[in-house]
Amino acid sequence: MNRLLLKGGRVIDPLAGEIIAADVFITDGKIAAVGRELTVEETVVLDVSGKLVAPGLIDMHVHLREPGYEAKETIATGTAAAARGGFTSVACMPNTDPVADNPAVIGYIRAKAQTEGMVNVFPVGAITRESKGEQLAEMAALKEAGAVALSDDGRPVAGAAIMRRAMQYAKMTGLTIISHCEEPSLAAGGAMHEGYMSTVLGLPGIPAAAEEVMVARDIILAEATGCPLHIAHVSTAGSVRLIREAKNRGVPVTAEATPHHFTLTDEAVAGYDTATKVNPPLRTAEDVAALRAGLADGTIDVIATDHAPHTPEEKDVEYAKAPCGMVGLETALGLVWTELVAPGVLSPVEAVRRLTVNPARVLGIARGTLEIGVTADITVIDPELEAVVDPDRFAGKGRNNPFAGRTLRGLAVLTIVAGRVVYDAGPTR
Amino acid sequence: MKKDLLGLQQMTAPEIARILDTAVPMKEITGRQIKKVPTLRGRTVVNVFYEPSTRTRTSFELAAKYLSADTVSISASASSVVKGESLKDTARTICAMGADVVVLRHPMAGAAEMLARTVPAAVINAGDGAHEHPSQALLDLFTVREKTGRLDGLTVAVIGDILHSRVARSDIWGFTTMGATVRLCGPATMIPPGIEATGAAVCRNMEQALDGADVVIMLRIQLERQQQGLFPGVREYARLFGLDEKRLALARPGALVMHPGPVNRGVEISPAVADGVQSMINEQVTNGVAVRMAILYLLSGGGKNE
Numbered sequence: 262m263n264r265l266l267l268k269g270g271r272v273i274d275p276l277a278g279e280i281i282a283a284d285v286f287i288t289d290g291k292i293a294a295v296g297r298e299l300t301v302e303e304t305v306v307l308d309v310s311g312k313l314v315a316p317g318l319i320d321m322h323v324h325l326r327e328p329g330y331e332a333k334e335t336i337a338t339g340t341a342a343a344a345r346g347g348f349t350s351v352a353c354m355p356n357t358d359p360v361a362d363n364p365a366v367i368g369y370i371r372a373k374a375q376t377e378g379m380v381n382v383f384p385v386g387a388i389t390r391e392s393k394g395e396q397l398a399e400m401a402a403l404k405e406a407g408a409v410a411l412s413d414d415g416r417p418v419a420g421a422a423i424m425r426r427a428m429q430y431a432k433m434t435g436l437t438i439i440s441h442c443e444e445p446s447l448a449a450g451g452a453m454h455e456g457y458m459s460t461v462l463g464l465p466g467i468p469a470a471a472e473e474v475m476v477a478r479d480i481i482l483a484e485a486t487g488c489p490l491h492i493a494h495v496s497t498a499g500s501v502r503l504i505r506e507a508k509n510r511g512v513p514v515t516a517e518a519t520p521h522h523f524t525l526t527d528e529a530v531a532g533y534d535t536a537t538k539v540n541p542p543l544r545t546a547e548d549v550a551a552l553r554a555g556l557a558d559g560t561i562d563v564i565a566t567d568h569a570p571h572t573p574e575e576k577d578v579e580y581a582k583a584p585c586g587m588v589g590l591e592t593a594l595g596l597v598w599t600e601l602v603a604p605g606v607l608s609p610v611e612a613v614r615r616l617t618v619n620p621a622r623v624l625g626i627a628r629g630t631l632e633i634g635v636t637a638d639i640t641v642i643d644p645e646l647e648a649v650v651d652p653d654r655f656a657g658k659g660r661n662n663p664f665a666g667r668t669l670r671g672l673a674v675l676t677i678v679a680g681r682v683v684y685d686a687g688p689t690r
Numbered sequence: 691m692k693k694d695l696l697g698l699q700q701m702t703a704p705e706i707a708r709i710l711d712t713a714v715p716m717k718e719i720t721g722r723q724i725k726k727v728p729t730l731r732g733r734t735v736v737n738v739f740y741e742p743s744t745r746t747r748t749s750f751e752l753a754a755k756y757l758s759a760d761t762v763s764i765s766a767s768a769s770s771v772v773k774g775e776s777l778k779d780t781a782r783t784i785c786a787m788g789a790d791v792v793v794l795r796h797p798m799a800g801a802a803e804m805l806a807r808t809v810p811a812a813v814i815n816a817g818d819g820a821h822e823h824p825s826q827a828l829l830d831l832f833t834v835r836e837k838t839g840r841l842d843g844l845t846v847a848v849i850g851d852i853l854h855s856r857v858a859r860s861d862i863w864g865f866t867t868m869g870a871t872v873r874l875c876g877p878a879t880m881i882p883p884g885i886e887a888t889g890a891a892v893c894r895n896m897e898q899a900l901d902g903a904d905v906v907i908m909l910r911i912q913l914e915r916q917q918q919g920l921f922p923g924v925r926e927y928a929r930l931f932g933l934d935e936k937r938l939a940l941a942r943p944g945a946l947v948m949h950p951g952p953v954n955r956g957v958e959i960s961p962a963v964a965d966g967v968q969s970m971i972n973e974q975v976t977n978g979v980a981v982r983m984a985i986l987y988l989l990s991g992g993g994k995n996e
Contacts, residue, residue: 455883456883456884457883457884457885457887458884459882459883460859460882460883460884460885460888461699461859461884461888462799462800462821463799463800463818463819463820463821463822463856463859464799464800464819464820464821465820466882466883532803533799533800533803533804574776577776577778578776578777578778579777579796579798579800579801579804580798580799580800580804581798581799581800581819582798
């Protein structure tokens, strides 16, 4: 019986920008009704009174590591982490082995997700072959196979000429370019943000300019080509300023920020905990403030995790040797609520917008709302629920998370994908 | 004394003074005909060097031997490192054999701190990347204090590649903690960002840095930095940042000249200055053994009942 009634919740509608007390009725995997005091016969009823009922959250930037790096994560474990964290959809980056630069790999990911995935998986294809930044990938074929966007995440497209061609061609295919902005020659060898902390810790630094130079370049190229550009994991105040200015000028640019970049600073690197090593690196308090301001004024459209699992063996080495990345799917919502909603940076509606309709629009996927007839992807959030972050209890494989021991308030208690409950916090709900 | 000696940033003035005070009788031992006391008999000190080093490694080895500890030195190329063993596993292995003290030299910042968290043995940081080199700074402090009788109120100029220098960082923390003023000077490409926030002052040129200074610490310029585009060439470097007699005359008369070695003669320091009466380069090496004896002694639990 595929009938489900969520009773007594407060429904967040990010399109209308309001929260209304309403029940939600789901049948055959679709939203059938949203209204007060719904009475439906022969249905499973879940009491969600006092909770927020939001469209299913979308994380448009994750690394599921499959194929090729199954020791770090698989589609099964990565989507389990997503479900636990309240995400009903993830877009996975193409830096797998082999790189998702061809329809076969995209097809493999989708097939795996179909059989083993707990949430929707939307693959991102590569911009260039093997993400080497030399020749264009077959973008139209990638789109036909199901890629929702293009990115050479993790290996920024170094050459301006190939990026310009990529944007011209991508625009023709209708796919958005997601750019990991980092000028490789400025970032080379860096292990953390270049500033006072890198000086004191003696670690090679990555200057803010490494990111900003490429943000500026890609904005100029997007303006010239008209190709929609999405800037991944913005980390500096200068990038926020460039994006704000570009948006004001009408450049087709959107941007995302990660929970770690709007929460932590480079001071977290003291002690050399490799869980804090991430690319782009944790920046300064001024950058954190600028990201928050950018989220608040809409310069930054999307919150995404850049969930990047690694094995403990890979991370348990000297700081400079450790790979970059941290897992984020299971701490993201708690950080959004604790760090942005609680202090009033974002209202609950605005926060949910950056996790639902906004990423759905960037990717062009029919998700992120609770309109009648749409696929019933729903996340129920308990804004009062608290938990201490314990990586050993994560559903995903990665334990590389710098928030271990932190208390987060505002967590997912129920994750529903196409009408099916994929995560239920149980008694705490 | 804490379990480990990882750096001077976190150390207080009394903690530093205690090491310097302890080094005084140690120096007396190194001057004896029979340079051996039984203080650390039965203790094991293992030197683990992931970078080539003659001076620091020999200094630690002799310091341990003069105190009658058993010592073993391992260099990266000869060890299981080449077989792919991780730093942590190497350290655990050494400690499983019963090492009481591990002296670690490593090219990556934070390596000693990581090791200290992993093993029960006392860990001495003998240089980790561009982070810290505490025993070098302590021997610099000892040398200056021995010669001038004080540290408080002195002006210390540190000249050269500050960006890559762990000695500069440890010297900054050590001298400022002990009440001295530290001035820095070097090519703009080698002045790390935010360094002023450590309490050191960055000078525009060498003349400004040397003006009236009590101590001048010259850093080694690594010639491969030229290939990295950090400075245009040796000739220009020597012209702007080399210490010759004329420049040294700007410092306080009798100012001490120091260098952690090895020296690039004629580049950062002229032979006349390196071998001159104000040069402390040899004294630094001698004092290094005494200071490292003090460190080994204190970390091995010596002087606990004082």
